[in-house]
Amino acid sequence: MASTLTGPALTASRNALSAAMADHPDIEEDSKESGEVQEVNMESQAESIRTVFSDPTNFNVKHPLYSSWTLWFDSPATKGRNLPQTPVSAFPPTPVAQTPGPAAAQGWMEDIKRVISFDSVEEFWGLYNNIVPPSQLPQKANYYLFKEGIIPAWEDEANKNGGKWSIQLPKDKNRGNVDKMWLYTMLAAIGETFDPSLTTADPSSPTPASLITGVIVSTRPQFYRLSIWTRLAPGVSATEEGGLKERIEGVGRHFKYSVLGYPENAKLAGPLATEVEFLSHKDSEKKKGAKKITV
Structure with missing residues (x-):
């Protein structure tokens, strides 16, 4: 059999x-x-x-993941410095690989530090248990967890036609929740539950690429931001596949209700806070006329 x-x-x-x-x-x-x-x-x-x-x-x-992942980090302390060791990890630093994106991203990539790559459940927990949680990061710091071979930049080939789901949360009200939210976001990403097409593919057919390229947590003076990046966005890709908008919206609903744990129809917008919103990377560059999707 x-x-x-x-x-x-x-x-x-x-x-x-x-x-x-x-x-x-x-x-x-x-x-x-x-x-x-x-x-x-x-x-x-x-x-x-x-x-x-x-x-x-x-x-x-060991329990292998469907994809290999890389954690990246940057903060004001790392900008313009060639650090011998990243300050956020107990692991020795992984040398930064040749950037696969265009030259436009090169200057920015000089400030971001590649922490480590992993491809198993055990390695993920080894990493997670040895890094500083988001609630203790300095202001303007970022963690980027992206699939191996994809850099966390709009210019990367895997990201250029995509966009991101994001939510902004006031810092004073969410300092006790952001670490759990970031953990659950990472687990949903490496477990491929945001867009389950990768894990539910017909074994006899080529496995479709997951929409998800990476997830980010950012700390700012007054708020935290959690983001999920996708490789496609409605109305952006010339080769847009059928049902893309529904798949994108499904990612947002899973993020809001299952990962972050908000009740359906909850209104989140307020001072320093946003709803769970999707915006294509191309629309992010526009000052007016950007088309957002909310759930």
Whole structure:
């Protein structure tokens, strides 16, 4: 019977089985000698598989994500300086890779620091548990969590036809909530729940690209801003696919109701606060006539 698992899920299953077989080489040897498929005691094999949930220090199987991700950081303290080590992480810094975007983004990219890349659940928690939370970041600092190979700039090929969902929250009322909101936003991104087309694709067809390219949290003197960047925006891409507006709106609804936890029909706008709003990157450059989508 053919497996119904695809991509990283299939890889994870094979890795787990390989780890179990490595701990029981006698099973494989017996099968080779007899030429027959031996009955496998799955309960016994499962006991040899150690994950971070059962053994936080000596696990032998990791849980892969559907995509690899990179965390970037900048703040006034990093601008114009070639820091030997980023101040927000206990991990050694990852050298900044060659920027894939146009030259227009190069000057800005000199100030942003690449912290680390990861592609598993365990590596994500190792990163998260060793960085400063947003509520403790200095003013005008930003965390950018983007898929590997995509830089957090409008000029990047993956972002230029896209836009962003964002919400602005007053700092004094949300200092105790922003860390949880940022964590849940990151988990939704790496878990591919904002736009689940990537994880629900027909195994027999090419996997469609997720709309999501990255998520950002920004600290400003009087507010926090959380953003979700998409690779497409309604009315921007010449090759716009059917149902794009509905998919974009679905991302916003999931962000507002499931991730941030606001009740349906809640009105959020107020002093220093905004609704959950979508704006294309091209419209962000306009001072007038920008078309926003709200949920």
